[in-house]
Amino acid sequence: MINDSFVYSLKLSFLVAITATFFVVLVSLPVAYILAQKKFPGKEILDIALTMPLVLPPTVIGFYLIVFFGKNGFIGKVLYDLTGWTIMFTWYAAVLASFVVSLPLMLKTTRAAIESVDKNLIDASCTLGHGEFYTAVKVVIPLSKKGVFAGMALSFTRALGEFGATLMLAGNIPGKTETMPLAIYSAVNSGSWPEANLMALVFVAMSATLLFIAGRFTKKII
């Protein structure tokens, strides 16, 4: 039952989820900090735009990702004209889809954690001679770490389970873009129930473990 295709899908899923989570953390920390600490026009509109993937159907997200990153999309066309390369039907597309759907989870959790940091501690850091960046790195982020770790765990779990947008953007190519959720879908479609069952069980076990870890961090945050 555990064949090469299964192992590949499992490895690919982890590769996609880890890469997507890496970029999610990279983008979320500064964006969540700005949303939590700064006042500027259009702040709430930006927040809504970044949160949309949380409520939109994955097919709609997939559609818009094709509109932007497809061979003839706004960004995809420029990229193709310049390099002759398209992200469509590559594992990078799976990373992009996972990144977009898991970003809001990390953003929301991190923003809430940053907002909960006592304002007096930030002020104290300033009166002790430190600027905003140093204060963010030494005080705000460390004190928000529970929320950051919880967001990372939730985003990773979400990225690991991403299906709809990935299917539309990366396709379901065995040995190339077939992640675990896509492999389960293919197994069910082809009537390979024992294989689907095993993969689903592995998935449930992994997700439950990650949610347990996230739950421990989020207890005080959410």
Add this chain to the structure above:
Amino acid sequence: MELKVQICKKLDNFTLDTDWTMGNEFTVLFGRSGSGKSLTLKMIAGLITPDSGLIELNGVLLFESTKRVNIKPQNRSVGFVFQDLALFPHMTVGQNIAYADRKKDNERVAELTELFYLKGLEDKLPSEISGGQRQRAAIARAIMRNPGCMLLDEPFSALDNPLRVEMRALIKDVKTMLNIPIVFVTHDIYEAYTMADKIIVYSDGRSVQTGTPEEIFSNPVSDEVKSLTDIKSFFVKLKDIC
């Protein structure tokens, strides 16, 4: 050494409009809660920007609305002790004190921990030490930068009486040691009378009378100040303490 404060700030339902100067002395901002004392301190520290006016410390302009001078809080030579102390909960006592110095001068940290009776507690988190020790750690941290003035925003409000007495003595020692302007906010009549070289009485966002404790208590300029410095309540407080 001199601290000059002439500031105006309009908030939703409150206007702060105050003008006072102090020398190298221990000045108490005294008044009811919500009279603008803490707001004044935050403006001196640069944490809130006044609408207009000037703040000058030892000849250096920290804020001047007409000249558009507004030094960032991190560049002002001001030591601030917050009401809730604002010790960083994820840092040890030693790290909290060292935080005020980018060079992390270990000798200076050791000197201050010894001076403030914190020796042996350097590796403890703020949550692992007593209220009095936290108080001393917060003051030591504020002094670490060798500030040009010290601002203390009701730092003893959460302490019981024996600890308050201990802390008042400590603050007086700090004054002697540093010889810089110290501004201390309180609405405690006893604290104001016994600690101050000079008292500035605040009422509804204005500094309504300035003078030595004796002058303020014996010659209140208005009924408002008289009610604030009511000698009866002073003796009630004194009786409580004795």
